[in-house]
Amino acid sequence: MAENKKPTSILESLGEEIVRIVAPVSICMFMVVILVSILNSNSSSSYATVGSIATIAYNESSSDTSWDKFIGALLNSLVFVAVITLATFLMVLLFYLRCVKFLKYYMGFSAFVVLGFLGGEIALFLIEDFSIPIDCFTFLVALFNFAAVGVLAVFMSKMAILVTQGYLVLIGMLVAYWFTLLPEWTTWALLVALAVYDLAAVLLPVGPLRLLVELAISRDEDIPALVYEARPVVNHDSNPRDLVQRRMRVWRERNETSDNRPVAVPDSVSDGNVVSESNVDEIETSNSYPIPIISTAVRAEEGEVHPIRNAELLVPLIDNGGNVQPHGVAEASGSNENLMLEGIGLGSSGAIKLGLGDFIFYSVLVGRAAMYDYMTVYACYLAIVAGLGITLMLLAIYQKALPALPVSIALGIVFYFLTRLFLEVFVVQCSLNLLMF
Amino acid sequence: METSHNPNANTNSNPNTITSPIPVLWPTIDGSLGLSEEESVSYARRFYKFGFALLPFLWAVNCFYFWPVLRSRSFPRIRPSFQTVTLMLEFSRSITLEDTPFSRPFIIDIVGSAIGFGVSMAIISSWALTFSIGGERLFGPVWDKLVMYNLADKLGLTGWS
Numbered sequence: 001m002a003e004n005k006k007p008t009s010i011l012e013s014l015g016e017e018i019v020r021i022v023a024p025v026s027i028c029m030f031m032v033v034i035l036v037s038i039l040n041s042n043s044s045s046s047y048a049t050v051g052s053i054a055t056i057a058y059n060e061s062s063s064d065t066s067w068d069k070f071i072g073a074l075l076n077s078l079v080f081v082a083v084i085t086l087a088t089f090l091m092v093l094l095f096y097l098r099c100v101k102f103l104k105y106y107m108g109f110s111a112f113v114v115l116g117f118l119g120g121e122i123a124l125f126l127i128e129d130f131s132i133p134i135d136c137f138t139f140l141v142a143l144f145n146f147a148a149v150g151v152l153a154v155f156m157s158k159m160a161i162l163v164t165q166g167y168l169v170l171i172g173m174l175v176a177y178w179f180t181l182l183p184e185w186t187t188w189a190l191l192v193a194l195a196v197y198d199l200a201a202v203l204l205p206v207g208p209l210r211l212l213v214e215l216a217i218s219r220d221e222d223i224p225a226l227v228y229e230a231r232p233v234v235n236h237d238s239n240p241r242d243l244v245q246r247r248m249r250v251w252r253e254r255n256e257t258s259d260n261r262p263v264a265v266p267d268s269v270s271d272g273n274v275v276s277e278s279n280v281d282e283i284e285t286s287n288s289y290p291i292p293i294i295s296t297a298v299r300a301e302e303g304e305v306h307p308i309r310n311a312e313l314l315v316p317l318i319d320n321g322g323n324v325q326p327h328g329v330a331e332a333s334g335s336n337e338n339l340m341l342e343g344i345g346l347g348s349s350g351a352i353k354l355g356l357g358d359f360i361f362y363s364v365l366v367g368r369a370a371m372y373d374y375m376t377v378y379a380c381y382l383a384i385v386a387g388l389g390i391t392l393m394l395l396a397i398y399q400k401a402l403p404a405l406p407v408s409i410a411l412g413i414v415f416y417f418l419t420r421l422f423l424e425v426f427v428v429q430c431s432l433n434l435l436m437f
Numbered sequence: 438m439e440t441s442h443n444p445n446a447n448t449n450s451n452p453n454t455i456t457s458p459i460p461v462l463w464p465t466i467d468g469s470l471g472l473s474e475e476e477s478v479s480y481a482r483r484f485y486k487f488g489f490a491l492l493p494f495l496w497a498v499n500c501f502y503f504w505p506v507l508r509s510r511s512f513p514r515i516r517p518s519f520q521t522v523t524l525m526l527e528f529s530r531s532i533t534l535e536d537t538p539f540s541r542p543f544i545i546d547i548v549g550s551a552i553g554f555g556v557s558m559a560i561i562s563s564w565a566l567t568f569s570i571g572g573e574r575l576f577g578p579v580w581d582k583l584v585m586y587n588l589a590d591k592l593g594l595t596g597w598s
Contacts, residue, residue: 138564163498
């Protein structure tokens with residue numbers, strides 16, 4: 001058989017991994033922008049707001065002064081962050097008391113609510129806008145199917161990776177659209193507050209997310225959470241071995257080797273999906289298993305060694321009560337407002353994991369930018385992707401879970417305001433005077 | 438996908454690296470990241486049974502997930518050939534077969550899911566198309582009561598906050 005596979009370059013392996021995480025983020029943002037453009041161009045006022053926890057302190061109305069709006073927005077965001085902190089601590093407590101099943105079912109229920117009700121609402125908006133002549137029975141059956149399969153795909157059972165990833169992106173899109181319905185100042189204040197909260201919760205030793213992951217690691221258990229995991233890149237240079245035997249093995253070793261010995265673990269397999277959602281925080285860097293592909297390329301030596309994937313830290317995988325049935329799915333955490341743990345990390349197969357909260361807040365930023373003009377959308381999109389790239393680089397350097405929100409949100413907000421205040425005037429004047437360059 | 442093209446070639450090619458001759462042909466569309474054959478049996482059956490709860494989409498996902506099984510013919514344990522089936526039948530007459538994972542090939546579940554999905558899609562789409570194309574001419578005033586946007590207005594579903 002053909003033995004001459006050419007060595008994979010760093011561009012293929014590293015670039016492929018980055019693309020596999022940037023692509024779904026981009027798709028989510030794109031769909032939110034489309035939804036915002038379709039649905040908000042018809043609506044009357046931009047203050048058709050959504051009452052929720054996020055507006056409990058102050059509901060913005062167009063007649064207030066700027067100072068009032070500012071203070072109101074600050075209050076709203078503080079309340080929201082406080083609620084999220086409480087909910088996360090509550091989750092830590094429940095996890096500490098080993099009520100994991102309860103958490104899992106609660107997560108499944110909230111995902112069903114998100115997919116069913118939010119999805120239904122948005123579908124109804126679209127139906128009204130386009131006057132689609134669908135009747136209620138078909139609509140209900142379709143909605144029920146959509147929501148039920150979504151819950152199954154994300155929580156309850158293992159399903160095609162494409163289906164699971166698609167549903168995660170859809171959940172992110174629905175929640176992000178709902179958040180863009182908040183009043184404007186509140187949205188911006190909320191984004192800033194959440195970026196700061198994320199930074200604190202993931203990096204400070206007293207942060208709830210960090211506590212959660214420490215608990216999970218110390219108990220070798222799984223955290224219920226909604227996390228998007230990119231499909232691991234197959235390393236073509238590994239020795240093909242027998243997959244079936246190795247697959248079921250569950251690694252329980254703690255990372256005694258807490259530094260990175262660059263010894264590649266040879267040819268063992270891991271389920272890309274089985275990952276323990278040792279999700280956000282802490283040292284969840286993976287044990288890089290090059291996934292053996294049944295290729296005929298057999299190489300005795302290591303071949304391309306990817307820096308991220310070669311970390312020697314073992315992730316404690318799940319084993320729910322000794323049952324080795326792989327749970328492909330991550331259960332979510334928290335209430336509806338607090339569904340996801342933010343953060344970015346590495347899965348057990350070296351694939352990059354990104355919390356769904358990051359998807360949501362990136363899309364909220366871009367959706368808000370879309371409410372102003374498309375120029376800000378482009379600027380914010382590029383800023384967010386750049387921020388994500390920086391975060392991935394930091395992840396490669398530090399080899400521990402990092403908050404993915406702060407860098408991207410900071411860049412996004414800065415570029416939004418710069419574009420809105422300065423660039424727009426410039427570009428509009430250039431276009432009006434037909435000056436191209 | 439190399440996996441499905443040369444399953445047997447792999448076992449012959451490099452004897453010094455392959456430790457066991459288990460055919461590495463994956464029944465799921467995810468390939469090596471998906472399920473193994475033993476798990477696939479239980480998953481396929483579970484999806485098939487759950488699909489009866491008015492979930493034709495689940496049947497579609499089932500077919501999609503186990504697409505390699507439907508497509509290729511080289512799953513001897515899952516898709517028994519004629520000889521295997523006759524052997525199994527003779528065997529079962531002599532001994533009572535326990536419910537081993539392969540005593541009932543799970544291709545039945547997948548084909549059943551495909552048929553179920555086809556039938557339910559036919560029903561649903563014919564109803565939906567009749568409704569939308571026929572419109573008021575066909576149904577009369579009932580159409581206005583059934584169509585979704587009027588119903589949403591009446592029930593105030595979109596005035597949510």
